Amino acid sequence: MTDVSPPPDRWLLETLQALRTTLGRIEVEEEACLEAIHPEYGDSARNLLHFIAFHRHAHPGLPKALRQRGLCALTDCDPHLLSSLEAVITALEALEGLGPSAQAAPPSVFQGQPGPGQLQHHCDRLFGALAAAGVAGIMVTLPAEAAERPALIADLLEAGMTIARINCAHDDPVVWGRMVDGLTQARLATGRPCAIAMDLAGPKLRTGQLALQPAVIRVRPPRDRMGRPSQPVRILAVPPGAMPPPPDTEAVLVPVRLSKAKRLKAGDRLRGRDASGRRRILTVVRSGPDGVLLQADQTCRFRSGLVFRQRHRKARLRVGPLAPVSGERLLRPGDAIRLTPEPDQGGGTLPCTLPEVFGDLRLGERVLFDDGRIGGVIRGVSAQEVVLEVTTAQAKGSRLRSDKGINFPDSDLRTPALTAKDIEDLAFVTQHADMISYSFVHRDSDIQTLRQCLEERGRGDLAVVLKIETRQAFLNLPRLLLAAMGHGAPVGVMIARGDLAIECGWEALAPIQEEILRICAAAHVPCIWATEVLDTLAQHGHPTRAEITDAAMGARADAVMLNKGPNITATVKVLEAIVARSASDRSDRSHPLLTCLAFRSNCVTDEPLP
The missing domain is CATH 2.40.33 (M1 Pyruvate Kinase; Domain 3)
Incomplete structure (x- = not known):
């Protein structure tokens, strides 16, 4: 019996052509979405939709099959996906001897691509004169000390800081104003440009104030x-x-x-x-x-x-007398504890600063305390309290203190990202900031609410950086970007790896941060690599080998953020040297082993290609 199965190259060509059709189909399906996009982001939004459709339907063995035939694997073409796919199809048709292109040399997949240029254009809009082609910016969180020591800000500028971050979760407008004045003076003295990023605090989901106890x-x-x-x-x-x-x-x-x-x-x-x-x-x-x-x-x-x-x-x-100190709870595996909106009542209760989330919780969902050191499972929930069973703690007990973070990684929280305090802080922020870092954003409505507040204050043009720090925000990132692209103002993304690691699991952080880089590359949106970069160096004066490698990986982003520390000036100098040496790697945000976690579940099959 004669074998009539199509030859492998013809099968691969049909697969690629089907993908091209899929990319065109998503434009039709999302026509209403594309019509709402500001003209500034039209091409970027379309490429992002192509990226989503491609990774929903692309076979996981496609890159290997393309490499085996000497073709571009399409793994590093996220910023210009459709034109790259067209080029690979043209090359494969030439190999098959189809059409007038059979005798022509395969075109370069990077010829005439708008992606890299679009990304640089959006970096210029977000970072202004600070955006140097091929070099990541350096964002530094200003400590409260900077309000009293303008010389510290000047030292940071000389060391290489290009963006000064003011965290509105701490201090007040008086202190922030001194920081802004100090930065203005430092810019004049050094002749170096530096943008101001102000970080809105967002909703604080933390343990409440526990009853005071005697100091020891x-x-x-x-x-x-x-x-x-x-x-x-x-x-x-x-x-x-x-x-x-x-x-x-x-x-x-x-x-x-x-x-x-x-x-x-x-x-x-x-x-x-x-x-x-x-x-x-x-x-x-x-x-x-x-x-x-x-x-x-x-x-x-x-x-x-x-x-x-x-x-x-x-x-x-x-x-004595010794001033009393904040109380604590000693929690062991198997303990039952009740989260309540009431002040500390001792015993098996624990106050919560944001009881509004109780209505969004469900039985069996996880809860994490204090950066994940203590974990539990919800066993009962009502509008007045949440009953938890402690599942993760030291056998002898783990101590939980006041004002420690609470995470609900499995829960679909509907708490607005913009709080009453944030709205109050916008009066200062809109007058002095070059960009706003938007904390705990996870829904389209969060972006619309902030944009409305900015327009009411006459600052609809103010840049907004979306902080991706929850599992919800990561899974909704494409929709968040499309919602932000509905406005003409500059937009960026910050990979806030602290809460993100807690919510998604430490073992998942590496692929997730790579995934965010790829999504941002597809959307031509600037990305900031943040949280604990060179933290040991900033705190103790000497780095670990692991964090040097981490900083080099982060230099592929468009900016890298440092937190404050007693050795922050020296840390900025080290980071500047790292990003300068890593400049050639910034254009490559992809990883050949990734298959887009956010959309991987929709892949059609895991069977190997012919």
Whole structure:
């Protein structure tokens, strides 16, 4: 029996032609969407739709099949997908001997492509004069210290900062105004341009204020490698309210009330029980007008009201008062806890700052606390409370404190991204910012609400950077971009990897951040790589090898964001060197192994191509 199956190249050609038809069909299906797009983004929106359709229907083995035939695999053609697909079809037709192109050389897939030019154009609009072709910008979060030290801002500009970020979740308009004034002065002094990005706080889904508890000061002698105390620990006992500098850097300051302190002399001993109830001895090193310097051979825990006495001369030391500190909960696997809108009631309850989300929660959905350190599952839900079972915590218990983040990664939250505080802050932001970073945006309506507020304030032209920090935002990213393209103002995307890693899982962060880069490339939208970039270097003065690699990967984006830290100026210099060396990689945002996670579930088959 004769084999009548089509030859492999003919089968591949038919597959590519079907994909071309699919790309045309999505334009028809989304005609209303394209009509709502501003002319500035017409080509970009159309290419984004092509990207979606292509990855919904493309066979996962297509890139390998194209490479085996010596053709472009279409894995790095996201910014110009249709024209690249046309070029590959033309080349394959030539190989098949079809049409007048059979004797012609295959055209370059990059000839006459609008994608890279469109992206650079949108970078110029978002970052202004700061957008240098081939070099990622450097965004730096200004610390509160910058409000009092304009020289710090000048140092950051000299080091390479091109965008100054002011986080509206902290401080107030008075402090922000000082930062803006300092930046204005620094720009004049250095002659360097720098944009201002102001980050709206968004809805704070956190643990509420837990009941205060007594403060405890813990002092512990240094120990050798066997765990034995190697020398006594020093304690400077001073009257409450007095804050003299310690006589040496190792002394721990403890406020106390002293009775008959003049009778104390070097070598005298004070005895008592510390906060743990254990007997402790404090030995006097010296007594003077600045207080009494003591030393202890064992770990001591001091709390208000503890008394240490001298046996014979009757001198006495009473600790305190110590200001109470925020409370905490010790949570273990299997514990049941109730989230409530009420102030802390102790026991098995936990206050929540945003009870409006309770109505969006469902049984069996997960909840994560404190950057995912503690996890639970919803066992009961009502408008007044949510009952949780703790599933992830240390066996001995994990401590949960006030003002720690809460994430509901499985829940479809309808909480608006723009809060009353954000609307109030817009009065300052619209007067001073070059771009707004929009926190916790996850729906089309969030973009429309912000744009309406900006237009009411006469700043409809203000650039908006969409912070992708939730699972919802990641899954809705194409629709968010299309909604933003309905306006002519510049738009960008920030990969806020902190909350994104918590919501989507640490193991999924790497492919997700690559996926966002690809979607932004397809939409010709500038992308900012953010969260914990060179964080160890900024905090401690020396980087890890992993974060150097991370910064180099992030340099493929159009800007990289640094958080504040005591060594931030040196960190900016290191990042500038990294992005300069990585400039040639910025045009390649794709990864040959990715198959577009956001749309992968709709692929027709996983069978290998012929």
